[in-house]
Amino acid sequence: MTFDLTFDNRFTRDLPADTEPRNFTRQVHQAGFSRVKPTPVSAPKWVAGSKEVAELIGLDPKWLGSAELTEVLAGNALADGMDPFAMCYGGHQFGNWAGQLGDGRAINLGEVVTADEKHWTLQLKGAGLTPYSRTADGLAVLRSSVREFLCSEAMHHLGVPTTRALSLVLTGEKVLRDMFYDGHPEHELGAIVCRVAPSFIRFGNFEIFASREDTETLQTLVEHTIRSEFSHLLSEPDAEIGPDVIAAMFEEVCRTTAEMVVHWMRVGFVHGVMNTDNMSILGLTIDYGPYGWLEDYDPDWTPNTTDAQGRRYRYAHQPQIAQWNLVALANALVPLVKEAEPLQRGIAVYVEEFQKSWHSMMAGKLGLSKYESETDDELVDSLLTLLQLAETDMTIFYRRLADIELGTREQPVTLELAAVLRHLSEAHYVADEVTEEYQQALMDWMRSYQSRVLADDGFPAEDSQRRQRMNAVNPKYVLRNYLAQLAIDACDKGDDSLVSELLEVLRRPYDDQPGKERFAEKRPEWARHRPGCSMLSCSS
Numbered sequence: 001m002t003f004d005l006t007f008d009n010r011f012t013r014d015l016p017a018d019t020e021p022r023n024f025t026r027q028v029h030q031a032g033f034s035r036v037k038p039t040p041v042s043a044p045k046w047v048a049g050s051k052e053v054a055e056l057i058g059l060d061p062k063w064l065g066s067a068e069l070t071e072v073l074a075g076n077a078l079a080d081g082m083d084p085f086a087m088c089y090g091g092h093q094f095g096n097w098a099g100q101l102g103d104g105r106a107i108n109l110g111e112v113v114t115a116d117e118k119h120w121t122l123q124l125k126g127a128g129l130t131p132y133s134r135t136a137d138g139l140a141v142l143r144s145s146v147r148e149f150l151c152s153e154a155m156h157h158l159g160v161p162t163t164r165a166l167s168l169v170l171t172g173e174k175v176l177r178d179m180f181y182d183g184h185p186e187h188e189l190g191a192i193v194c195r196v197a198p199s200f201i202r203f204g205n206f207e208i209f210a211s212r213e214d215t216e217t218l219q220t221l222v223e224h225t226i227r228s229e230f231s232h233l234l235s236e237p238d239a240e241i242g243p244d245v246i247a248a249m250f251e252e253v254c255r256t257t258a259e260m261v262v263h264w265m266r267v268g269f270v271h272g273v274m275n276t277d278n279m280s281i282l283g284l285t286i287d288y289g290p291y292g293w294l295e296d297y298d299p300d301w302t303p304n305t306t307d308a309q310g311r312r313y314r315y316a317h318q319p320q321i322a323q324w325n326l327v328a329l330a331n332a333l334v335p336l337v338k339e340a341e342p343l344q345r346g347i348a349v350y351v352e353e354f355q356k357s358w359h360s361m362m363a364g365k366l367g368l369s370k371y372e373s374e375t376d377d378e379l380v381d382s383l384l385t386l387l388q389l390a391e392t393d394m395t396i397f398y399r400r401l402a403d404i405e406l407g408t409r410e411q412p413v414t415l416e417l418a419a420v421l422r423h424l425s426e427a428h429y430v431a432d433e434v435t436e437e438y439q440q441a442l443m444d445w446m447r448s449y450q451s452r453v454l455a456d457d458g459f460p461a462e463d464s465q466r467r468q469r470m471n472a473v474n475p476k477y478v479l480r481n482y483l484a485q486l487a488i489d490a491c492d493k494g495d496d497s498l499v500s501e502l503l504e505v506l507r508r509p510y511d512d513q514p515g516k517e518r519f520a521e522k523r524p525e526w527a528r529h530r531p532g533c534s535m536l537s538c539s540s
């Protein structure tokens, strides 16, 4: 079976392979990967697929849902040209070096090469044991697979760099999970997501070889990465890969990582487990585990129950953590770059790039032509304080702010409390918190905002144009935590219609989509403390 796909497996060609052919848990040395086949499953069943991802990799969408493709994407069959393997990587977890981790339940099928010569690695998540499974079972449950599938695609359509998801299938197997780590494991439905990305190389792939002082394999991995993903940095295709090029690659990783995190901040995404093994060398969001979406704007929020104490991966801390992770990557590259200075330059680029992108992102959210530090530092700071003064839904707030008429420089609208509240009340979670003091702060801010908008020389100060600009960067539809949970509840009962409906709505997150407003509403009260809606377990 070929599905008319052509494979060109660069990773397995370029990197040294593990010489042990048997599949058992172990430390794997001086190898980039181990060849391992997905474990066959009893009753594969198609749940959902992404037509855009099929097209991206040159797969005729007619195959989506077919028995033939379901078999392959559930791990029961291989298409011609596939050469399945699990990668060896390490990582810093919650700030500590964790040693070898590796693809413990992800199995790469191979790299599809498209007519325009792009490479796309297909990877099954939850496809069975590998040498890197440690004490776990190599499997994934439907609950976490629905979350990964929907969020990958939602993030892409929001314009956030991310790995993609081609398919979601049920395996027919039961998987035992202790969701709350409280000694009450239960059987859940097993599932597999097929992820797609140009490369799944993580910071941890470099760290593992550096930690073992295996400079040779480290150099091989860096050469492979640069030749296949950063070839634009080479003066000619087979130019030698020395310290300068490696430092240039690092600088680019710093830049793309900064951009990725700014996007997260823009849409209110909290990754939840930003360990270095979950950081992509391409600046893609990877590993949709205990992630969550900010509902009320709370910079200290993290969805990950495992991180509830230290809150290392809370929303507002993500930019610093990304920098910490980049330092870990830099340390891994020191043996090849030889000196620290060029890598420190990369970190400085991260800081600069983040600051710059964050400013233009905030200006965009507010409908300003550009960020002026002199006025806008104060405007943004006071807004972020205001959003916490009364529990305020971040997504709804920015959409509704765009609707408030400010008038023009010649004819400013006189802002009235009642009118402002009419627009914004939908964003407030607790009516009692809209106190007089809050109303005062809100109106003070609204007036400064109005003067700033009307004084903006870069854009014509027309309300309708400002609304259009704001709505292009402030989504109406995000994968609210409780919506994902509703889709999971239905799916658990065999009804996958909500998964498909959400996938469809989230394809156009910035459009109004009449008839779909219920997916843009704030979190209902029942979901405030419900597991899966407000807090997520790592058990997936």
Ligand SMILES: Nc1ncnc2c1ncn2[C@@H]1O[C@H](COP(=O)(O)OP(=O)(O)OP(=O)(O)O)[C@@H](O)[C@H]1O
Residues within 6 Å of the ligand: 101, 102, 103, 104, 105, 106, 125, 132, 133, 134, 136, 137, 138, 139, 140, 273, 277, 278, 286, 287, 288, 289, 540
């Ligand atoms: N059920 C499991 N079986 C085997 N290994 C697992 C399982 N769950 C997690 N791991 C491994 O534990 C490590 C850390 O897990 P983490 O939760 O970051 O990743 P993940 O959700 O499995 O996958 P990915 O990062 O590929 O999206 C990784 O090496 C991962 O492969």
Ligand SMILES: [Mg+2]
Residues within 6 Å of the ligand: 277, 278, 287
């Ligand atoms: Mg992971």
